[in-house]
Amino acid sequence: VMRFLEKPHEGVTASRLASVVFYCLRKESLPYISEFLIQHPDVNDKTFGKFW
Numbered sequence: 001v002m003r004f005l006e007k008p009h010e011g012v013t014a015s016r017l018a019s020v021v022f023y024c025l026r027k028e029s030l031p032y033i034s035e036f037l038i039q040h041p042d043v044n045d046k047t048f049g050k051f052w
Contacts, residue, residue, distance in 0.1 A: 024050060
């Protein structure tokens with residue numbers, strides 16, 4: 001993502017399409033999220049691609 005515009009006015013962007021991400025996690029995985037966030041303090045490391 002190079003730029004994010006929330007609710008841009010018509011004509012400001014080339015497209016009016018949006019991409020929405022949903023993650024489905026098992027209940028057993030939830031306790032590990034807090035630990036993951038503590039172990040990755042840099043915002044650039046806080047991606048689910050590094051969680052799995």
